[in-house]
Amino acid sequence: xxxxxxxxxxxxxxxxxxxxxxxxxxxxxxxxxxxxxxxxxxxxxxxxxxxxxxxxxxxxxxxxxxxxxxxxxxxxxxxxxxxxxxxxxxxxxxxxxxxxxxxxxxxxxxxxxxxxxxxxxxxxxxxxxxxxxxxxxxxxxxxxxxxxxxxxxxxxxxxxxxxxxxxxxxxxxxxxxxxxxxxxxxxxxxxxxxxxxxxxxxxxxxxxxxxxxxxxxxxxxxxxxxxxxxxxxxxxxxxxxxxxxxxxxxxxxxxxxxxxxxxxxxxxxxxxxxxxxxxxxxxxxxxxxxxxxxxxxxxxxxxxxxxxxxxxxxxxxxxxxxxxxxxxxxxxxxxxxxxxxxxxxxxxxxxxxxxxxxxxxxxxxxxxxxxxxxxxxxxxxxxxxxxxxxxxxxxxxxxxxxxxxxxxxxxxxxxxxxxxxxxxxxxxxxxxxxxxxxxxxxxxxxxxxxxxxxxxxxxxxxxxxxxxxxxxxxxxxxxxxxxxxxxxxxxxxxxxxxxxxxxxxxxxxxxxxxxxxxxxxxxxxxxxxxxxxxxxxxxxxxxxxxxxxxxxxxxxxxxxxxxxxxxxxxxxxxxxxxxxxxxxxxxxxxxxxxxxxxxxxxxxxxxxxxxxxxxxxxxxxxxxxxxxxxxxxxxxxxxxxxxxxxxxxxxxxxxxxxxxxxxxxxxxxxxxxxxxxxxxxxxxxxxxxxxxxxxxxxxxxxxxxxxxxxxxxxxxxxxxxxxxxxxxxxxxxxxxxxxxxxxxxxxxxxxxxxxxxxxxxxxxxxxxxxxxxxxxxxxxxxxxxxxxxxxxxxxxxxxxxxxxxxxxxxxxxxxxxxxxxxxxxxxxxxxxxxxxxxxxxxxxxxxxxxxxxxxxxxxxxxxxxxxxxxxxxxxxxxx
RNA sequence: GGGCGCGUAGCUCAGUGGGAGAGCACCCGCCUUACAAGCGGGGGGUCGUAGGUUCGAAACCUACCGCGCCCA
Numbered sequence: 001x002x003x004x005x006x007x008x009x010x011x012x013x014x015x016x017x018x019x020x021x022x023x024x025x026x027x028x029x030x031x032x033x034x035x036x037x038x039x040x041x042x043x044x045x046x047x048x049x050x051x052x053x054x055x056x057x058x059x060x061x062x063x064x065x066x067x068x069x070x071x072x073x074x075x076x077x078x079x080x081x082x083x084x085x086x087x088x089x090x091x092x093x094x095x096x097x098x099x100x101x102x103x104x105x106x107x108x109x110x111x112x113x114x115x116x117x118x119x120x121x122x123x124x125x126x127x128x129x130x131x132x133x134x135x136x137x138x139x140x141x142x143x144x145x146x147x148x149x150x151x152x153x154x155x156x157x158x159x160x161x162x163x164x165x166x167x168x169x170x171x172x173x174x175x176x177x178x179x180x181x182x183x184x185x186x187x188x189x190x191x192x193x194x195x196x197x198x199x200x201x202x203x204x205x206x207x208x209x210x211x212x213x214x215x216x217x218x219x220x221x222x223x224x225x226x227x228x229x230x231x232x233x234x235x236x237x238x239x240x241x242x243x244x245x246x247x248x249x250x251x252x253x254x255x256x257x258x259x260x261x262x263x264x265x266x267x268x269x270x271x272x273x274x275x276x277x278x279x280x281x282x283x284x285x286x287x288x289x290x291x292x293x294x295x296x297x298x299x300x301x302x303x304x305x306x307x308x309x310x311x312x313x314x315x316x317x318x319x320x321x322x323x324x325x326x327x328x329x330x331x332x333x334x335x336x337x338x339x340x341x342x343x344x345x346x347x348x349x350x351x352x353x354x355x356x357x358x359x360x361x362x363x364x365x366x367x368x369x370x371x372x373x374x375x376x377x378x379x380x381x382x383x384x385x386x387x388x389x390x391x392x393x394x395x396x397x398x399x400x401x402x403x404x405x406x407x408x409x410x411x412x413x414x415x416x417x418x419x420x421x422x423x424x425x426x427x428x429x430x431x432x433x434x435x436x437x438x439x440x441x442x443x444x445x446x447x448x449x450x451x452x453x454x455x456x457x458x459x460x461x462x463x464x465x466x467x468x469x470x471x472x473x474x475x476x477x478x479x480x481x482x483x484x485x486x487x488x489x490x491x492x493x494x495x496x497x498x499x500x501x502x503x504x505x506x507x508x509x510x511x512x513x514x515x516x517x518x519x520x521x522x523x524x525x526x527x528x529x530x531x532x533x534x535x536x537x538x539x540x541x542x543x544x545x546x547x548x549x550x551x552x553x554x555x556x557x558x559x560x561x562x563x564x565x566x567x568x569x570x571x572x573x574x575x576x577x578x579x580x581x582x583x584x585x586x587x588x589x590x591x592x593x594x595x596x597x598x599x600x601x602x603x604x605x606x607x608x609x610x611x612x613x614x615x616x617x618x619x620x621x622x623x624x625x626x627x628x629x630x631x632x633x634x635x636x637x638x639x640x641x642x643x644x645x646x647x648x649x650x651x652x653x654x655x656x657x658x659x660x661x662x663x664x665x666x667x668x669x670x671x672x673x674x675x676x677x678x679x680x681x682x683x684x685x686x687x688x689x690x691x692x693x694x695x696x697x698x699x700x701x702x703x704x705x706x707x708x709x710x711x712x713x714x715x716x717x718x719x720x721x722x723x724x725x726x727x728x729x730x731x732x733x734x735x736x737x738x739x740x741x742x743x744x745x746x747x748x749x750x751x752x753x754x755x756x757x758x759x760x761x762x763x764x765x766x767x768x769x770x771x772x773x774x775x776x777x778x779x780x781x782x783x784x785x786x787x788x789x790x791x792x793x794x795x796x797x798x799x800x801x802x803x804x805x806x807x808x809x810x811x812x813x814x815x816x817x818x819x820x821x822x823x824x825x826x827x828x829x830x831x832x833x834x835x836x837x838x839x840x841x842x843x844x845x846x847x848x849x850x851x852x853x854x855x856x857x858x859x860x861x862x863x864x865x866x867x868x869x870x871x872x873x874x875x876x877x878x879x
Numbered sequence: 880g881g882g883c884g885c886g887u888a889g890c891u892c893a894g895u896g897g898g899a900g901a902g903c904a905c906c907c908g909c910c911u912u913a914c915a916a917g918c919g920g921g922g923g924g925u926c927g928u929a930g931g932u933u934c935g936a937a938a939c940c941u942a943c944c945g946c947g948c949c950c951a
Contacts, residue, residue, distance in 0.1 A: 021916070206951080353951080401883065402949070409950090497949090529891065529903085531947090562902080563891080568884090569947095571891050575903060582916045593913035640893080643901070658913080740920090746908095747920035753909055781911090830898080837897090842934035851897050851935090858898070 018595065018704060022588035024552025024581075028696045032146055040712050041151045043091035045478035052088035053486040054080055055467050056152065057499065058160060060099035061134055062106050065144035067526045067534065067560075068492065070544035071570055073150050074557040074693075075523060075638060076490045080151055081692040082633060083487075085716035091483045092151060093470050095158035096139055100459040101195055101359045104421040107133050123420050130421050144545060149553050149695050151712075156479075158470040160462040161423070167440050168469035169423045169462050172510055174439040177427075181375045182415075184435075188292040189414050191367035192357035193313035193326075197418040198371050200458055201411055202498055203358045210349035214334055215281065217342045218267075219258030225250065225269065226344050227285040230352055232337070233329040235260065236317045237308035238267055240286040242297050245271035247282050261342050262319075262333065270301045289368040305368055311418075313365045326365065372416040372425060372455070376505065380410040383504035386515050392504070395521045395636045396566040399493055406497045407504075415458045422456030429453065440474070464502030467516035474510075489517040492525060493567060521636050522567050526560070529573030547577055554694035555581035561693050562642040566635075583646060584697045587690070590654050591683055591701040597665040599680040601706045606674045608723070612664070613772070615678040616728035618657040621648065622682055623724045626717045629689055638693075645690055653682060656736065660775055680705065685717045727768075734767040734799055735776060741797045742780035742805075748819045749793075749807065758783045760791070763801040794875065796868030798861055813876055820873050827865040834859035 035041060054076050059069060080092040107130050108118055118126040145152065158165060176182040190199040215228045218241060225241055238260055243250040250269070257266045274297060275284055288298030288305035298305050308317045313326040320336070321329050337343050355364040384407040386392045387400055394400040416425060426438045431449025438444045444452065462469070467489070471480040485507075491500065500520055507516030527533055528540040535541065547556040558580040563570040608616060625648040632641045657679075664675045684706055691698040691711050702711035742759075751757060759782040764770040777784070785806065793816060795803040834855050837843050844852060 018913090020914070022914095398884080405882065405950075493949095527891095531891070565892075568892090573891080573903080576891085578916075579903065582914095585916050586914065589914035589917085591913085596913065643893080647901085654914085655918085659918095743919060744921085750908075753911055753919070833898085837935080840934060844934080846934045847897075854897080 018588065018592040018701075020589070020592075022552075022585045022697060024554060024584070024696060025549070027700045028147070028149070028548075028553055031696050031699050032149060035151065035710070035712065036154065038710070040710065041092070041153050042155055043089060043153050043479075043483070045482040047089035047482075049087055049089035051091065051483050051487070052080065052083040053091045053093070053483040054488055054490065055093045055470055055486055056095060057489075057491045057495070058095045058097040058158075058463060058466060059141050060102055061096045061138040061159070062099055062102050064140045065148070065544055067542045067544045067572070069141070069145075070148060070556060071523060071526050071560045071564065072490060072492065073145060073148055074560045075521070075564060077148070077150050077557075077695070078561060078638065078692040079488060079490065079521075081695060081712065082716065084151075084712065085688065085691070085714060087715070089482070091153055091156070091479075093156050093158065094142070094145070094150070094152035094154065095466075095470060096142070096160070097459060097463050098159065098161040098422065100417060100419050100422040100456065101197065103130060103134075103138075104419050105195070105359065107421075118420060126420050147545060147548050147553060148557065151695070156470070160459070160466070164472065164475075165462060165465070165469045166423055168465050168473055169457065170426050170438075170440040171474045172465060172506060173426055173457070173461075174437055175510070176374065177437040181379065182372060183375060184370060184372050186368060186370050187373070187414070188290075188295040188366050188368050189371055190355060190364045191311070191369070192360065192362055193311065193365050194360050194362040195357060195419075196311055198367075198369065198414050198416060199357060199364065200414050200460070204355040204364050205358050205361075206353045206355050208351050209354040211352055211354065212330075212334075213345075213347040213350040213352070214337075214343060215345040216261070216285075216337055217344050218261060218285075223253065223256060223258065225253060225258060225283045226281045227283050228280040228345075229285055230350060231290075231326075231330070232334050233315065233321070233326055234287040234290045234308065235285060235333065236263060236315065236321065237287045237289050237306055238285045239288060239298065239303040239305065240267050240301065241269045241283055242272045242275050242286050243269065243283045244275045244277040245273065247275075247277045249282060261340060262336055263317075268301075268303075270297070270303075272297050272300065291366050295368065307368060309365065309367075311367075371414050372427075372453075374413040374415055376410045376413050379505035379509055380407045380501070382508045382513070383407045383501055386504060386508060392515045392517065393519045395519055399496070399522050399567050402493070403496055403501070407501055410501075413458075415461050416453075416455040417458055418454075419456050422459065423462055425453040425455050425457060427453045460498060460502050463499060464506040465510070467503055467507055468511055484511065485515050486517045488519045488521050490521045490523065493522045494525065496520075496522065523564055524567060524569035527569050527571045529571055529576070531569065531571050542572060542574075547574075551577050551581040552584060552696070554584050554697045558583065558642060558694050561638045562646075564638040565640075566637060583650070584694060586650060586654060587687070587697060587701060590649070590658060591687075591705055593658060594679050594683050595704065597679070598676045599683065599705065600676050601680040601684050603677065605681055606677060608725070610670070611674055611678065612671060613728045613731045614657065614660045614664075614775075615675055616723075616725045617732040618652065618682055619678060619723045620725040620729055621652045622685055622717075623719050623721070625652075626685070626689065627719045630719075642693060645686070645693075649686055649690070653686065656732070657682070659779060663775065663778060687711060688714055688717055731767070731769050731772075734801075735769050735772050737799065738764075738769075738776055738797050738801055738803070739779045741795055742776075742782065742803055745793070745795055745803075745805070745816075745819070746781070748815050750815070751807070753781060756781060756783045757805055757807060758785050758789055759803055759805045760785045760789065761801070761803055763799070766800040794868075794872050796865060796872060798865060800864070802868075817873065817876055820869050820876075824866065824869045824873070827862045827869060831859055831862040831866065834862065 056076065057072065076092060080090045084090045111117060121129060173182065190201065190204045192199055211230045213228055213230055214232050215226050216235065217224050217226050219225055227241060229235065241258065243254065253269045254271045257268050260267050274293065275282065286294045286297050286303065288295045288303055289307045295305065308315060309326060310316050315321045315324045315329045321332055324332060334343065356362065357364055384404055387394060387403060394403055428436045428438060428444050428450055430436065430445060436445055467486050468480060468484055471477060471484050473480055489500065503516045532538065532540060544556055555577050559572050559577040560570060563572055625644060628644050629641055632644065661675050661679060664671055684702065687698040687702040688711055699711050702708065708714060761773055761776065764773055789806050791804040792807045793805045797803065837855050838859065
């Protein structure tokens with residue numbers, strides 16, 4: 001097959017050096033490097049401009065750019081580029097999270113490959129090793145962010161473990177401790193027996209897993225009681241059986257004791273409101289050291305809480321089960337009980353909700369242990385109030401319900417982690433049992449017997465400080481002064497609880513009630529073209545870098561932004577990305593055409609009085625587009641911004657304005673000069689409007705078109721009401737209608753584009769477009785009638801316009817009859833609907849006047865059409 | 880179990896009281912001097928189901944069916 005471009009005659013007109021196709025790879029790197037070297041991304045705290053601040057959700061130092069980041073960053077970059085153009089002093093601050101467990105796991109895996117554990121190295125050496133890892137292979141994502149075009153201020157890059165942020169962590173810990181909002185307590189926490197650390201509630205993922213439900217009889221005869229459990233091994237730690245106080249079945253047993261099988265221990269039967277009498281037998285075994293609810297019951301009844309497993313979930317109770325892993329102990333204990341005839345029922349498989357470590361998926365083991373907690377009650381109250389009283393807006397607002405549900409029911413937050421990589425808890429213990437919390441400028445106590453707490457803080461503790469710690473807090477820096485509170489926080493709804501709620505609590509607390517951000521802009525998850533979650537096992541994961549490579553960063557960004565409806569998930573597909581690539585190419589070629597035809601941005605726009613209706617029309621359309629885009633951006637409607645600009649660019653500018661302007665541009669003189677200026681203006685403005693979403697191609701084209709320094713720093717377009725021209729829009733709508741009707745006729749008749757048809761147009765004056773007759777002829781490929789003109793077909797266009805065509809017997813009567821019949825059916829349907837409404841007295845009486853008038857107009861138009869169509873059908877030769 | 884959300888064209892989604900839309904996919908025709916990554920034209924939907932409110936419902940209310948997410 002011959003390459004289509006080879007057969008085309010090269011055009012010799014100047015193209016501003018633009019090739020026939022946009023090559024993103026060639027442009028992107030060059031443009032990005034220049035933006036950085038010119039300092040366009042760098043924020044100035046001394047600027048007089050109003051501030052606009054976004055802090056990046058810090059990606060894990062272990063991470064690489066996945067498509068979710070690409071969406072998140074596209075939105076943020078779009079916002080900051082928009083705001084820069086709108087005259088704000090913009091700071092978009094980049095950085096990374098040290099990601100405690102994730103990072104420690106990576107380095108431990110490396111050690112494991114050398115048959116080493118972190119304990120072989122010791123704490124200090126291990127932490128050194130993690131820093132080395134970070135220096136060598138951490139932060140891959142930062143380079144990838146450049147590929148996407150992120151206009152972040154690299155001079156302010158931060159890391160949650162760097163010195164300033166560590167100081168912030170220590171400062172806030174001390175303050176919370178002194179305010180008694182941090183405390184240490186023995187509680188049931190979520191424990192990962194693989195990571196060997198405590199986890200907070202939100203680090204636990206619940207799934208419905210297949211397990212077993214075993215009913216066990218405790219005690220003998222009429223004093224026996226049956227309990228059911230999915231974790232039979234925990235019975236070794238039972239210290240009671242509980243029933244509801246009102247449960248008739250067990251009244252005689254409350255206060256008595258039964259023997260706990262396999263152990264010989266006697267345990268009490270207690271009455272507790274917490275027990276649900278409708279579930280199972282209505283009696284539950286109570287294992288205070290290994291279940292949060294049981295722990296509560298134990299507290300209420302003064303029960304002992306013996307631990308039966310160690311930190312690796314291995315049984316420690318002396319006896320036959322000692323040393324068995326929980327999953328080995330479970331069947332062993334069931335077997336032993338069965339031998340004693342104590343198994344009353346077994347359900348297997350039994351589907352029930354099981355918690356897993358969000359990092360390694362190991363089943364979480366509830367464990368009684370001494371940990372540090374944040375008392376979230378007052379903090380969460382403030383975090384909820386800030387949204388309730390409107391200081392912080394959640395976009396879309398519907399998602400604030402979820403936020404309230406969370407902050408209004410928040411449990412205390414377990415913040416200690418038994419890891420080595422992280423901020424160490426700044427608490428020292430003395431030989432006499434003293435506990436001293438050490439602030440950032442204080443010296444820890446020294447001397448015999450003093451030692452620091454071994455644990456580190458939950459990663460989310462430091463990332464909760466991100467909006468102000470990155471600006472220099474606790475120092476009163478110029479950045480903090482200028483750029484706090486941040487303007488918009490952009491993130492996925494999935495970390496509303498993990499991160500947003502923490503930042504709200506800490507920000508309000510640390511900054512004396514000043515919120516960390518004014519707006520939380522939540523977006524959804526990226527999904528595939530069928531709305532399916534992306535997953536490796538499903539094979540539908542998109543690598544954004546692959547798309548950037550093949551279609552360009554702009555196409556990738558546009559595809560993501562175009563799917564980003566507020567708060568909802570974002571489906572994408574490679575085909576749609578190709579469409580975005582095509583759009584970029586369309587812009588490229590439109591600009592190329594403009595340059596080849598002398599479009600210019602020099603001088604003022606000619607006064608409206610000198611402009612053609614076509615020029616006035618596109619300028620008017622441009623004003624509407626600017627207005628819509630502004631409104632949509634203000635509502636965080638990225639998908640609709642993209643859609644609006646896509647259609648303005650492709651339909652209005654390329655398909656109509658450029659085509660309509662070709663005859664004018666081919667000529668010389670005032671009219672041609674005016675159109676060159678208007679075309680230059682429209683493209684200049686369009687490229688500015690598109691720049692926030694597709695920065696690379698717009699930069700390249702805008703510079704080629706205008707000779708300016710950078711579109712990044714050009715002013716954001718504003719609506720000029722004087723350029724809105726309803727009359728021109730009506731004229732052009734009529735013109736489009738005529739052209740479209742003729743094209744439809746030609747297509748239905750199978751007339752090739754190359755085939756000229758003579759035609760007479762009448763009635764153009766009815767709608768004031770008689771002056772456009774030559775244009776209509778050129779677009780519809782109609783020649784003027786000659787002396788031998790004979791009408792063979794008549795088109796009735798709405799508005800009283802008629803096109804008589806001479807197809808010289810080439811007319812396909814059957815096709816024409818089919819077309820007219822279809823039109824008649826549509827007109828009849830329209831007329832019938834309108835008549836039904838108008839015949840309804842209730843409608844006439846109650847509907848607003850303008851609605852009634854509109855229906856009357858529609859009926860009149862339909863009836864006129866019907867008459868013309870009937871005449872045309874009549875005039876057709878018989879089949 | 881509690882809460883939230885969603886069912887509109889083949890797919891993904893807009894549309895929230897007054898003529899059913901977009902992108903992609905599909906069909907037909909075309910290298911037409913910016914662009915075949917293009918141009919022109921077209922087909923396709925009883926708006927999940929059933930009631931109700933209303934002059935008028937895809938939209939508002941109720942119930943049901945189906946799907947998804949969050950929390951326990």
